[in-house]
Every structure is written in structure tokens, then in C-alpha cells.
Amino acid sequence: MKPIDLGYIRELYREFAGELAAVGKAQREFAESLKGTMTPQLDDLEAEITYLLLRATRPAAVMELGTFHGWSTSWILSALRDNGEGTLHSFDIIDNVVRNVPRDLAEGRWTFVKGDIKQTLDQVPADTGYLFVDAAHNAPFARWYLQHLFPRVPSDIPVSVHDVYHFRATLPFHEGKVVVRWLDERGVPFFTPSRAKAKADYAALNALRDELGLEPIRGAGNNPMIFFRMPALP
Ligand SMILES: C[S@@+](CC[C@H](N)C(=O)[O-])C[C@H]1O[C@@H](n2cnc3c(N)ncnc32)[C@H](O)[C@@H]1O
Numbered sequence: 001m002k003p004i005d006l007g008y009i010r011e012l013y014r015e016f017a018g019e020l021a022a023v024g025k026a027q028r029e030f031a032e033s034l035k036g037t038m039t040p041q042l043d044d045l046e047a048e049i050t051y052l053l054l055r056a057t058r059p060a061a062v063m064e065l066g067t068f069h070g071w072s073t074s075w076i077l078s079a080l081r082d083n084g085e086g087t088l089h090s091f092d093i094i095d096n097v098v099r100n101v102p103r104d105l106a107e108g109r110w111t112f113v114k115g116d117i118k119q120t121l122d123q124v125p126a127d128t129g130y131l132f133v134d135a136a137h138n139a140p141f142a143r144w145y146l147q148h149l150f151p152r153v154p155s156d157i158p159v160s161v162h163d164v165y166h167f168r169a170t171l172p173f174h175e176g177k178v179v180v181r182w183l184d185e186r187g188v189p190f191f192t193p194s195r196a197k198a199k200a201d202y203a204a205l206n207a208l209r210d211e212l213g214l215e216p217i218r219g220a221g222n223n224p225m226i227f228f229r230m231p232a233l234p
Contacts (some may be wrong), residue, residue: 001156003004004191004227006201010208013051017212019055020048021076024217030074030102031218038100041223042133042162043221045205046192047075048214050132053158053227054079054086059129063153064090065145066135067216069093070100076132078106087113089125091117110228121148128153131230133163142178157233167223176224183228190228195220 002008012021022121031040037089042050054062054076062080065092067073080086090097091113109183113123117135131153133145164176183190197203202227206220 001229002090002190004229006159006204008190009049009052009191009193009205012056012214013048013208016052017214020051020205021081021212021214023051023075024048024214025203026078026095026218027071028215031071034069034100037086037096038071038073038220041068042218042225043078043223044209044217044219045159045221045223046060046162046203046225047072047152047217048209049145049225049227051079051162051195053160055083057062057129057158058083059125059157061085061125062086063091063124063128063131064088064132064134065149066133067092067097067112067204068094068134070097072132072134073101073110074105077110080109081105085211086129087111087125089113089123089128091115091120091123096234098197117149118144119151124149124152124207126152129157131159133160137163137175139173139175139178142175146179146182150230151233152203153230155230157230158227159230160225160227162225164226166222167198168196176226179226186192186231188228188231190226192226195222196224
């Protein structure tokens with residue numbers, strides 16, 4: 001099992017460059033077709049790294065917490081389509097995503113669960129192989145999901161949490177501060193392509209994108225997401 005770090009992510013960019021270019025083009029067209037009704041949330045590097053980790057690890061089931069209008073949902077579904085296997089289980093209080101996600105991406109591989117995750121937790125697949133978290137960004141919500149959601153999924157699976165490093169440090173009273181402290185206490189390393197927190201990695205990955213001829217999708221962006229492997233929990 002490879003650690004999620006710059007070296008590994010660079011390898012994956014090279015391995016999947018052609019497919020990444022095709023998905024990037026489709027995502028640009030998807031965003032253009034829904035201009036005004038969908039606000040893409042993930043920046044290019046963090047969306048592409050999500051796609052690459054899904055391609056590399058080929059999970060049987062993915063859990064997505066927080067769909068909003070469907071930008072991350074369509075990235076994840078594209079990876080599962082390209083894998084030729086795997087299902088996505090998405091959770092959100094609002095269901096705008098259901099109208100937005102293209103039918104050919106959704107059919108046969110997507111389940112949307114509407115409601116507060118605190119009430120729908122029993123629908124999280126036990127065999128989740130990738131956990132994607134982009135929901136409420138306050139500290140109490142983070143404490144809740146660390147206690148109730150994280151122990152439900154297997155150890156070692158890739159996990160990503162959005163909106164952690166918009167700045168060089170996490171913000172007080174914010175989800176990111178709670179999650180980073182939780183990881184530190186357990187000695188779990190994380191990777192971030194954040195422009196503010198990890199300038200050198202951000203620059204290295206953007207240079208690699210240029211070298212591989214990958215065009216901007218939304219543009220460079222802040223990329224505040226963190227990626228790590230789920231530690232073994234009691
Ligand atoms: C930042 S948006 C997600 C953006 C999305 N990942 C994307 O790429 O466009 C956060 C979403 O989390 C949802 N959310 C917030 N708290 C939630 C909860 N307790 N249970 C389920 N969904 C929640 C919100 O309704 C919102 O749609």
C-alpha cells in the first residue's frame with residue numbers, strides 16, 4: 001500500500017494522463033452546460049487527485065458526503081466509469097445533484113441518499129473503499145463525523161476532506177482544525193496540494209500538468225483538500 005504523497009501522485013498523473021485529459025474536457029463541458037445552476041466547488045488539482053486515487057485503488061464502493069450541485073459527484077462517477085466497476089453512495093440534505101448528474105454517468109453505479117447524515121448513517125456501505133468528505137465545515141460537525149462515521153469504514157482506505165487549507169494554517173472553530181489535530185494525535189500523515197499550505201507541491205503539480213498538456217478546467221485555484229489513509233480505529 002503506497003503512502004499518499006507527492007511522488008505517488010506524480011506517478012499517477014503520468015499513468016492516467018490521457019484519461020485525465022478526456023475527463024477534464026468532459027467536466028469543462030458539463031460545467032458550461034450547467035452554467036448558472038451549478039457552481040463547481042473542487043479546484044483542478046484536488047479534483048484530479050481524487051480521480052487518480054480512485055483509478056489506482058479501484059474501490060468497490062465510494063461514499064461521498066456533500067454533493068451540492070454535483071461537481072465532485074461527476075468527477076467520482078467518471079473515475080468509476082473508467083474503472084469499469086464500483087458504485088458511488090452520495091449523501092446530502094439537498095437533492096439538486098439528482099437533476100444535474102448526467103444519466104450515462106449515474107446509471108447502474110449511483111445511489112443518492114437524501115437527508116442529514118446523522119439520520120442516514122446506517123446507509124453507509126460497510127465495504128466503502130474511498131471516503132470523500134465535503135459537507136458542513138464547523139468544528140462540532142467534524143467532531144461528530146470523526147466519532148460516528150470514520151469508525152464505520154475500513155482502515156487504510158483513501159480519505160479526502162475538503163476546505164481544510166485555504167490558508168497556511170487551519171482556522172479556529174473550523175472542521176479543518178479538528179481533523180488535522182485528530183490526524184496529528186494518531187501520527188497519520190496527509191497530503192495537500194493547497195496553494196497556501198504546500199507551495200512547492202502545488203507548483204510541482206501545476207508544472208507537471210503543463211508538461212502533460214493538461215488544460216485548465218476551472219483554473220489553478222486554492223486546492224484546500226487534504227488526502228490521507230484511514231488509520232485503524234478501535
Ligand atoms: C460544499 S458543499 C459540497 C460541494 C460538492 N462536494 C461539490 O464538489 O460541488 C456542502 C454540501 O454538504 C451538505 N451538507 C451539509 N451538512 C450536511 C449533513 N449534516 N448531512 C448531509 N449533507 C450535508 C450541504 O447540503 C451541501 O450541499
